[in-house]
Amino acid sequence: MSKKILITGGAGFIAHHVIDKILSSTDWKIITLDRLDFSGNLNRLNEVVMAYPEIERKRVKVIHHDLKAEINPEIAASIGRVDYISHLAAGSHVDRSITYPLEFVMDNVVGTAHILDYSRKLDSLERFAYFSTDEVFGPAPYGVNYKENDRYNSTNPYSATKAGAEELVVAFENTYGLPSLITHTMNVFGERQNPEKYIPMVIKKVRDGDLVTVHANSKKTVAGSRHYIHAEDVADALLFLYNYDISSMSADITGAKCQKFNIVGKDEIDNLELAEFIAKTQKKGLNYEMVDFHSQRPGHDLRYALDGSKMANMGWTPQSAYERLEKTINWSLKNDRWLSI
Ligand SMILES: NC(=O)c1ccc[n+]([C@@H]2O[C@H](COP(=O)([O-])OP(=O)(O)OC[C@H]3O[C@@H](n4cnc5c(N)ncnc54)[C@H](O)[C@@H]3O)[C@@H](O)[C@H]2O)c1
The missing domain is CATH 3.40.50.720 (NAD(P)-binding Rossmann-like Domain)
Incomplete structure (x- = not known):
């Protein structure tokens, strides 16, 4: 059965x-x-x-x-x-x-x-x-x-x-x-993600030539990062x-x-690097502004990070985020109803 x-x-x-x-x-x-x-x-x-x-x-x-x-x-x-x-x-x-x-x-x-x-x-x-x-x-x-x-x-x-x-x-x-x-x-991240989330939001903003807000530290010199x-x-x-x-x-x-x-994802990617990658994949320029997100919006943190060694020692590792990201960007542009739902 x-x-x-x-x-x-x-x-x-x-x-x-x-x-x-x-x-x-x-x-x-x-x-x-x-x-x-x-x-x-x-x-x-x-x-x-x-x-x-x-x-x-x-x-x-x-x-x-x-x-x-x-x-x-x-x-x-x-x-x-x-x-x-x-x-x-x-x-x-x-x-x-x-x-x-x-x-x-x-x-x-x-x-x-x-x-x-x-x-x-x-x-x-x-x-x-x-x-x-x-x-x-x-x-x-x-x-x-x-x-x-x-x-x-x-x-x-x-x-x-x-x-x-x-x-x-x-x-x-x-x-x-x-x-x-x-x-x-x-x-x-991935296909059909809610467009309130960072990656689909940036894909859409870059496509439309809009200003991308990059979450950074209080001096606006270091962008936040995630795996x-x-x-x-x-x-x-x-x-x-x-x-x-x-x-x-x-x-x-x-x-x-x-x-x-x-x-845990394979690569730690900062939010500016990510926005630049999204723009490059679309062959477009990036219009962006670093903002001190944490002071403006309590509850949001600059960096989260986990240690993935337990799963790696058990024999599981993820694929590269960049390859997956490129596919997600191209898919989202072709299926752009998911960028505005
Ligand atoms: N998206 C991320 O990056 C992320 C990271 C770590 C953990 N998670 C966890 O993974 C899970 C899924 O996340 P997601 O991004 O796919 O969320 P999502 O918001 O896309 O989906 C959540 C789903 O749960 C349903 N739901 C919410 N409350 C419900 C309730 N009371 N009864 C029945 N259904 C209810 C919603 O209708 C929706 O379909 C969540 O538990 C989230 O905390 C998400």
Whole structure:
């Protein structure tokens, strides 16, 4: 019997790439659960799924549900038996979390509690994967790349709700024996990303000759940086983790069991370098201004950085961000309806 995976937030940006990857590289059945808010777009999922033959398309089932409410027996029956869960549904836009922090507590903390409470009662579940973020560690001074079990230091409500949800996952593994894992993923890019995000925003601004704002330090001399990673690499890392015998990995020296994994892009790229690369790929000039983003907008940090050696030692590394970036830029220009949704 083929395996079945439940993916929350399947109409969202990263999850639709995860669904694409599972369709292309496994025979698993996929149930996706989403409430379809402004960032969840069924056209995104539809575009990916419709590229497969009808027999493959039938492997995907979409269920409308808002995780602020529990998974009731009718929805559980509609989902049926589940082998894997990937919990990606979340409020994900940092600016919105600063304006509406309570909404983020409801979606990210309460929503995670609801999916965990449903998961702990499943007999067949092999692994629950929670998608967290590098932002739980807060800003990384130059020279510091956080390891999986370093201390947390949230600088905005989004990060705090992701960190809070992580602790619920840890507690459900410790209390109920829920087989879990947590990923910390760095900034993800790729096809069909929400145009509020930096990379699609810069692609569009460069195309239209508009001024690009580059997030920098207070003296406006050093641009912020990230280890950008393509969503397909993230999906690949997730499948790698599902296939890895995590249960044989030992607890840390303090006895903590729940394994955490940093999924880190290959190259650290600063925001000016990135904007220049986007302009060069389009064969256009870059009209830009460095701004002291951090002082103007609390909650945004100049640099985030994770150490990817744990996954590398296990045998997983991502592809080069630059190659993926070039493809994403060209794809986005050809499919430019995704730049203005
Ligand atoms: N994008 C990144 O760079 C990044 C980096 C690290 C971690 N993450 C995490 O990965 C996950 C996916 O991120 P994304 O960028 O694809 O987000 P996204 O905003 O594109 O998608 C989120 C999806 O979750 C759904 N959703 C939100 N709240 C819900 C609720 N209460 N009930 C049901 N569905 C709900 C939305 O409708 C949407 O389809 C999130 O958990 C995010 O915190 C993202």
